[in-house]
Amino acid sequence: MNPLAGAVALNLAFGCSILSIIALIAYNRTSDFRLFLVGQRLGLAISFFVFISTFVLGHQLMISNFDIDYVARYTSFETPTVYKISALWAGQSGSLLFWLFILSIFNTITIIQNQSKHHNLMPWVIITLSTIQLFFLVLTNFITNPFEPTQADFEIVNGNGLNPLLQNITMAIHPPTLYLGYVGFSVPFAFAFAALVNKDIGALWIQSIRRWTLVAWLFLSVGIILGGWWAYQELGWGGYWAWDPVENASFMPWLTATAFLHSIIVQEKKDMLRVWNMVLIILTFSLCIFGTFLTRSGVMSSVHSFTESSLGPVFLSFVFIILVSSFGLMYSRIGVLRSPRRIESVSSRESGFLFNNLIFVVMCFAVFWGTLFPVITEAVNGNKISVGPPFFNQINIPIGLALLALTGIGPLLAWRGTSNKRLIQNFAFPTILGLLSSMFFIFLKMSVYVVISFSLCIFVVAAILSEFVKGAKVRKRKFNESLFKAIYKMIEKNRSRYGGYIVHLGIVLMFVGFTGHAFDKEKEFGIKVGDTKSVANYDFTLIKMYEEERPNHYAWITDIRVTDMFGNFVTQLRPEKRVYFHKNPDINKRQPHSELDIYSTLNKDIYSIFSSVSSDNLTAFVKIMVNPLVKWVWIGGYILAFGTVIALWPRKE
């Protein structure tokens, strides 16, 4: 397809977005339903033209049309097909088009899904979504167009190729997943905005967006976990989370979205926290745009940031417009938003949800402050200050542990208030188990945080299991079912509730993995063929070191034999040192890269990095890390996703 078609489609989408907004505003004034239909169809047309544009760019990347600047910058003839596809979101203009592409998918689904319902909300839902699309269409049409021709007065023989760090299958999945999360929150935000405009603040709009919010939350969670997985597999520092600005950018909306998911339960069940819910969804969406700003603006250096640009002020202005218009509208509707009901007891489930919400928001603020403090300081007095993991860990570990405790406490509290008798009854088993385990961990001389974390994990698991047992017992008694059938039926009939508990279980397992970080061990050394070095009760013997030329890189490979303290064979590790673009005559354009090898088990990972090789090619410089319990972070992630899918699964009415 001609690249011109992509550029024209983008232009048409821009025009349609403006016309859609005008038609729907006119419908609100005239009530002429034809205008609504035109506005709705223009909304679909925006998406259609964006799809065309994205497919054209994808096609140009596949056929390596280096006449387009974007294609020449991010692909080469040697780039494998899968990474030619992922090049679509590797650069700035492509990733903005991709954002728009996902938003257009969601926009289309929203319009089609609500063709015969929510006629009062839909005009404003489409206006809001079209406005968001308009913003990205302005960017891709006028500021950073992905179809810009190459500015060169010579024929381009080959493109630059994709950054080697991005040539990892996780990195081909991680950004789209994260984007699906970021963009997904546009829909609940649009419904919230429409509900505010129409003063239709009841439980209905919450019902309409519950599933959308869960879908977006699932993708954001999976995106964050995949980002951690990619960092662990690719960056070679042995960790998965470094409180890097781009990581924080995805974590902040996750925190407010998680708070939102919890507090809409209170609005659904008790018609409370209406204002709070509005604040949370507005913050979540604003933080999603802010996250895109942090990733794309280049205002902060990050291991996850692969582009720099001058888009910062444009994004910040958009965030400012969202905040001012939404909170302004909210202020004007404060009378309708106030709930007539109040929390009656501290020991009620409502107050548990509220505490949990406050802690999420406090954590979000701490992360926000820590992320932006260096930028603010530099802007005010010109001094460059870095806020690193020690700051974030010091603040967020206690907050995280408080959240973990509430994960267990919340389900044990009754709505409206819990009697003393019931409190003792519900808390006895998990508390005793938690205390006994803490004594055991103290006996093993573990540090304070480790003892607290592990004991809380056991407390929460016990609390969740007791909820499952209570529910199953009730069904068994009521319907005379077997235990397994009772558990199955109980989950089937109450998917959001028990899906949520399974998500909590996943979070607990992730905490087990995080706590394992306290036991990490590492050593860096030079090693010759036949030599043996020891790290954390393991022996590492370099068997051989060899070289290989591959299609898009040159590699030095070490073959390391790992044995345990008794001499038993454990595994063979093969970390590599690679040089990408090794044929490039300009030595500065060759890109070195360490490809790790990890031996992963349930109780520990053995992580190997081949840093460099001596000039005589005889000594390999290797770093070995032994990281306990890391695998539980990923297992927890799987369970979290599984629980969310259960909660999401549609039920028969």
Add this chain to the structure above:
Amino acid sequence: MIDFLTNYFFTFIIFVLPIIYVVQPFFMEKFGAIVSFESTGVLKRKKIILYRQIKELEMEYDIGNLERKDFSNRRAELKREVSLIINKLKKK
């Protein structure tokens, strides 16, 4: 010649058809917002939500997360709301 026609055909499909689709409602007769249809739909959805809330309330009570008095009051409240909606639906 065939290339020329194919190009025009694709241009027509990709760019002209959406425009025809968008402007088509202007050739329909003027009509106002579908109010009655919408409110029936809303009422039906509200009814489903309330039924679901009653079921969940019973589950909460059976598990022991709700005192008897609260359960009875809330259940009566929800039932009242459902019967109001059913009456409204019957009238339509």
